Amino acid sequence: MSHASVTPHTSSDAADVLDAPTREKVLVVGAGPAGLAAAAALKALRVPFDLVDGNKDVGGIWNEEREDSPVWPAMEMVSSTRFTQYEDMIQPVSFPPFLRPGQMAKYLRAYAARYELTDHFLPKVSVRTATPFDEEGVWQVELSNGKVAVYSALVAAHGISGRPHLPRWASEVPDEVRTLHAAQWTGSDGLEGKRVLIVGSGQSAADIAVDAARRALEVRWSVRTGHWVVPRSIGGRPGDVAASHEPSLLGPLNEKIAEQAVRRTIGDPQSLGLPRPSASLLEDAVIISDELAPRIRDGRVTPTGDVESIAADATVSFSAGAEYTPDVIVFATGYEQASEYLPEDVVPRTADGELDLFLGTFPRGRDNLVLLGQQRVNGGVLPLLVEQADVAAYALHAMRSGSAQAEEFRRIRERGDSEVPAHEAREESGVRGKLESLLPGRREDQRSDAGAAAASRSTGASAASRSAGASRDEGLVPFVDRDRLLGRLRFVRGLFA
Incomplete structure (x- = not known):
């Protein structure tokens, strides 16, 4: 064509x-x-x-x-x-x-x-x-x-x-920290030596975390809601194509088969340090990625809890008790x-x-x-x-x-x-x-x-x-x-x- x-x-x-x-x-x-x-x-x-x-x-x-x-x-x-x-x-x-x-x-x-x-x-x-x-x-x-x-x-x-939507605490970020929304993300160029915090639980946050990890010194990913992580391809075919051929009459069995397949290829979200999904695989707003799990396992992306506060010196406190001082914050917090x-x-x-x-x-x-x-x-x-x-x-x-x-x-x-x-x-x-x-x-x-x-x-x-x-x-x-x-x-x- x-x-x-x-x-x-x-x-x-x-x-x-x-x-x-x-x-x-x-x-x-x-x-x-x-x-x-x-x-x-x-x-x-x-x-x-x-x-x-x-x-x-x-x-x-x-x-x-x-x-x-x-x-x-x-x-x-x-x-x-x-x-x-x-x-x-x-x-x-x-x-x-x-x-x-x-x-x-x-x-x-x-x-x-x-x-x-x-x-x-x-x-x-x-x-x-x-x-x-x-x-x-x-x-x-x-x-x-x-x-x-x-x-x-x-x-x-x-x-x-x-x-673009921003969380309430975004207005409290000190001026010395660069902030941007996912809508403004153009790639990881310029992040060399930078400590980056990605805020958001969905597909955009995961994609940006993977992209940022290519160049940034550190990437922390603040995740509030757990989702299943599924591969792009299943059995050598794109995942959405493979899924479209599953027998619809199997009902709940489809879900068990799908979850077992994901566990074999990527693992449970909890094994990656992510929150437990609030929905079953076939009802979840899944994250589709082949690179996210490897980046988490090799330490290039580190999941953290929800952001609780940010101090005047730019120290971010998380719900799990950890703290982090980023140079860049990316809000993948929806629209x-x-x-x-x-x-x-x-x-x-x-x-x-x-x-x-x-x-x-x-x-x-x-x-x-x-x-x-x-x-x-x-x-x-x-x-x-x-x-x-x-x-x-x-x-x-x-x-x-x-x-x-x-x-x-x-x-x-x-x-x-x-x-x-x-x-x-x-x-x-x-x-x-x-x-x-x-x-x-x-x-x-x-x-x-x-x-x-x-x-x-x-x-x-x-x-x-x-x-x-x-x-x-x-x-x-x-x-x-x-x-x-x-x-x-x-x-x-x-x-x-």
Whole structure:
């Protein structure tokens, strides 16, 4: 597959597009994996839209030139290419099983070019404010180029890394200690001779601890919540691929088999000095890493307890009684569920501070707003983003026509997630098939391979994809059970298909 580069529009191009009437259009905010999925789905249903992003190219956080990206060049994705691709365009066979950011960026640019999504793309244009006018059923949007436009609906695909979360004691860190959030991590260069403290219990904290250990003098890892550590590969295959083939009818036996396999390859978390996991392996928000256990065992990374306090001389006290004086503190403490351009009262919150979204996507009582990708999952999130985007496109299309399907969707939306049964994956790929049919000479080989991948995703319980609610502060981006949410989205998609 060739990686066609995207030729961005100039600022004058953007002005020309926005000068045209936009009232009947949908505005997609963010040109990362979720935004591209939404753009492709809307195009397949012939719903007019604009796609905006503050960067000059598509790709979202995987864009190599984006300064505020929470990924770094040497990082490897924890989900394999099998679960990091759109159903209608497979990853190049020349790519390794686990991609680096630059490779994912090339794939996303190629996808946008293939379906001519860049014809709708306004580069270096971000949204400053978005105000709903409920009586008219439209949004007034102020853009970074000074334009004010009116759109019929808004698809918020801005991602989850816009507002980093810091613990309360972060404000007490002395000035002589360098502090940064995981979103600012660019690699371990410059850490030679430094004593580094990583704060956080999840995947990002583990990845940064391993990366920091390549150059730092010492690395301490403050872990509050225990999680299972699982290998990237099982039996010579990527772990998420192997897990997708496990027999789902074995039930609890699957869990015992999986835990025994992890104990043989990596060991119990407690044997590494980590807290005991609060959930079983198949229900845990696992850490996927081949390098973490060796780094802990050779002393390059030392787990510690939760931080209790930090003194004026930068001495950190831990719950286990130990102390440490770092030169650098990295907060891998998650992100808050928030948007800088949406009014706070547009989407209500639950008692836990989470956004109250039907299927993690749709605000109740609001027909012209969709939020994509506001969850964390283990393994590949792209299948979830695609399903959310497909259902969103179908729903927005139905709302425009005032069909009976729209009324049924509203009824189910107001009843809530618990009323929606999980639904086995269908063989067809939803709105993707409609988009593919718009291309001359569609690629049957890609569709069959993608269909097989989609089918494998829906069978079995995946140790690399299931996640339970890990302990966290209120208002942070939540972990969800990906397979359960996918099942419910597919059921609702059936209303429109």
